[in-house]
Amino acid sequence: MILTFLHAIESILTIIVMFMTGWLLTHVGWLDEKTSLIFSKIIVNVSFPCYMLWNLMSNFDKAKLQELSGGLVIPITSIVLSYVISVLVSNLLKVDPRRKGVFRCIFFTSNTIFIGLPVNLSLFGAESTPYVLIYYIANTCFFWTLGNYEISKDGDEGRETGKFSLSTLKRIFNPALAGFVVAVILIFLDIRLPRFVMDSCKYIGELTTPLAMFFIGIVLHSTPLKKLRFDRDLVVLLLARFILCPVVVIGLELLIPIPPLMAKVFVIQAAMPAVTSTGVIAKQYGADYEFATIATVVTTIASMIVIPIYMVLI
Structure with a gap:
């Protein structure tokens, strides 16, 4: 049990080491606010679309995708229900429109992911991978x-346009989704890309996590200490991430019978921190x-x- 726990924690420590490296590089003057903007553009428009292409085409074929698609019911339903609750809670708490x-x-x-x-993998072994990917597909979509x-509506343009429009469609159909x-x-067409294309997508896609972590380090370095505190919104998000969302999944699993391992993986996936x-x-x-x-940092820690x-518990 202790060894499994240590393996599970290692992935989180790796994330922490990476964003603290970003903080240190910012502190010594190698990175700055302008760099963070460049990183965000690279991630959204280049590295993550490549990662999506490589990841899915490396882990799935037509038969496997069709076989596992039935398991999407609980992840999709739980995420939709959690979204509805998030809307109700954010309106009830009158969360700042900019956030x-x-x-x-x-x-x-x-x-x-x-x-x-x-x-x-640390908790359940390699046999959990297909179920991890099922939840990953729903969550990523x-x-x-x-x-x-929702995030785009927080910006100036999003607040100005307000209603659904062509601009809204452009924000939804982004490069990552593409x-x-x-x-x-x-x-589904059984088309395999040449190896050099897949390798290129893999190497470019693998930039996503370190660049996102460096971005976090830059922002943390430039954020005043007075903002690094537990406010009401952050406490609610901690409760949502680690209690409410897993409970929603457990509730659905009581109504929809699924294999025991799949059920455990879905609960763990629902209890993960914020997307980096x-x-x-x-x-x-x-x-x-x-x-x-x-x-992101607080939920990760x-x-x-x-x-x-x-x-x-599991």
Whole structure:
């Protein structure tokens, strides 16, 4: 049990080491605010679309995608329900309009691949991978569509346009989603890309996590200490990430019978911290990226306490 716990925590410590490296590089003057803007553009428009293409086409074929698609019911339903709750809670609490979308996005989506995958592998072994990827597909779709749209409304342009428009469609159908759609189409058409294309997508895609972590380090360095505190919104997000969302999944699993291992993986996936790219997206749209970054860091560190609890319960 102790060894498994240590393996699960290692993935979180890796994330912490990376964003602290970004903080240190900013402190010595190698990185700055202008660099963070460049990083956010690279992640959203280049590295993550490549990552999506490589990841899906490396892990799925047509038969496997069709076989696992039935397991999407619980992840999709739980994320939709969590989103509805996030809207109700954010309106009830009258969350600041400049961070309302960020609040909702962190509330209903989780870090299912960069932390979720290694944690599940440590807890349940390689046989958990297909179920991790099922939740990852649902979570990623919602993050880059609904989550991306909610965050975009926090920015000046989003608040001005307000209603659904052509600008809204452009924000929803972003490069990351395009990478996902292209990958799914190629898989169903049984088209395999040349090895050099896949390798290129892999290497470019692997820039996503370190660049996102360096971005977090830059923002943390430039954020005044008085902002690094537990306010009401952050406390609610901690409760949502680690209690409410997993409970929603457990409730659905009581109604919809699924294999025991799949059920355990879905609960763990729902209890993961905020997606590391949340602050990057917020920066892109001129939203409250400082709050997004702080929430990402705090939920990531808090997961070191939460994961052992779920290990015991599960």
